[in-house]
Amino acid sequence: MDALNFFANVDWAEIWLATVDTMVMLFGSLFFTVLLGLPLGVLLFLCGPRQMFEQKGVYALLSLVVNILRSLPFIILLIVMIPFTVLITGTSLGVAGAIPPLVVGATPFFARLVETALREVDRGIIEATQSMGATTRQIITSALLPEARPGIFAAITVTAITLVSYTAMAGVVGAGGLGDLAIRFGYQRFQTDVMVVTVVLLLVLVQVLQSVGDKLVVHFSRK
Amino acid sequence: MIEFQHVHKTYRVAGREIPALNPTSLTIEDGQVFGLIGHSGAGKSTMLRLINRLEEPSGGTIIVDGEDVTAFNANQLRGFRQQVGMIFQHFNLLASKTVADNVALPLTLAGGLSRSEIDKRVTELLARVGLSDHAKKYPAQLSGGQKQRVGIARALSTNPKILLCDEATSALDPQTTASVLQLLAEINRELKLTIVLITHEMDVIRRVCDRVAVMDAGQIVEQGSVADVFLHPQHPTTKRFVQEDEQVDEGEQRDDFAHVPGRIVRLTFQGEATYAPLLGTVARETGVDYSILAGRIDRIKDVPYGQLTLAVTGGDMEAAFDRFKAADVHMEVLR
Secondary structure, eight states: OHHHHHTTTOOHHHHHHHHHHHHHHHHHHHHHHHHHHHHHHHHHHHHSTTSTTOOHHHHHHHHHHHHHHHHSOHHHHHHHTHHHHHHHHSOSSHHHHHHHHHHHHHHHHHHHHHHHHHHTSOHHHHHHHHHTTOOHHHIIIIIIHHHHHHHHHHHHHHHHHHHHHHHGGGGGGTOOOHHHHIIIIIITTOOHHHHHHHHHHHHHHHHHHHHHHHHHHHHHHOO | OEEEEEEEEEEEETTEEEEEEEEEEEEEOTTOEEEEEOOTTSSHHHHHHHHTTSSOOSEEEEEETTEEGGGOOHHHHHHHHTTEEEEETTOOOOTTSOHHHHHHHHHHHHOOSOHHHHHHHHHHHHHHTTOGGGTTSOGGGSOHHHHHHHHHHHHHTTOOSEEEEESTTTTSOHHHHHHHHHHHHHHHHHHOOEEEEEESOHHHHHHHOSEEEEEETTEEEEEEEHHHHHHSOOSHHHHHHHHHHHTOOHHHHHHHTTTOOSEEEEEEEEGGGGGSOHHHHHHHHHOOEEEEEEEEEEEETTEEEEEEEEEEESSOHHHHHHHHHHTTOEEEEOO
């Protein structure tokens, strides 16, 4: 009886809705983050110091943009982005209003991780592929990306988990989700039971993401 | 034929020009196994990478089969590189691809072959390097020697005319080195492929090369047939390489022989002369006595050779020396 009383404030339908919102925000933004961040990461890598297309100017500029976006607290980004978000999705509210800022917040982070993963690839691999007469595009698609795949999957995992914590702030634009529930009910209304349920659900989500990610990394490591 | 014509290379490091290769001219004939030996930083690696322009020359021309490699545009260069195989010290295999996919990579990159044609070629190549059972494995599951065999199969996949070997055996143990070198010699013989290899071990040169160039401080200090360079080294660097291989120190030897009476000579036999019963015959005919102070009998590629250091006493010494000289034996008087 006591156990049930403890969950008295929990509206399970609301929890379910919030879980769905979190999932949509997470995977929607993860999809676009990878879509945009992967090429950006490759570009950062190629233009980087002592790489194939070393371009000091381009690299410095990209680096600056990436660093600015990464140093901006996500909650600020969420507000600053509102006009831009309206432009893209037609609304600045709800799940649709949250995805563009989530993507913009996570893409630079992910791109940096991709750049690092590519740098881990042995230069000898690039040289060997060049010696076969590969074009730059072939070097990237046939050698660099397959070789960096474990690192890239690790980067996607870390980014996904970062996005989970970003989604908690998306409540500011009314996007809902588990984090929003935790803040509004669990924290502001002192409903500890709601807090516990949402935190446990977030914990499970993070655990699942991490272990799936780890499995993929091991699978593609071939070592 | 590969010709270097006054090729030189300098690197810009922190605003300073560092010469890696002084103006060098060199000709490598078709079908040869040509060795470049030098310590690290001697310029041999630069020399090798200039051939397929993994390094761009700072000046001079490189002609391969009548075509000026240095004048190729990006597209021509890619086509040319497909005709030049390359293997590496650390193998540089793709860890993410199976052995078969690694070998197939140059063919997939070049395009023009169907999947089944590529599969057929890969099967052939893996059989040639003795790895037919390992097609589905990943490089991490192979030993160093096996990895280098995959590297060789991959380098041969496009039927190149030239094979460049970048310290191909330096990361391998002596036994594996011997088997990989044997494979290279076999490939050279059967496919009439020109092989250019760089190494810092005279042993590698002695086992597989026809000709050798010794490099020191960005230039070639000595070159010639392996037998000539190995048995009669002229330049101090060459002498050091030969001594490292022999594990003898000439200075120490001189001290050891100080108390030995008589004249000291070094005789070098090559080919059939190695097996002729010359010493006994000459000793009987001229009445000299000899003792063997040091010696080695081995092979240079397929040619047997012997090099003996003798102390000669009594009898008609001049007549004995004349007989040695007449008998196709190279003689140096050391003392």
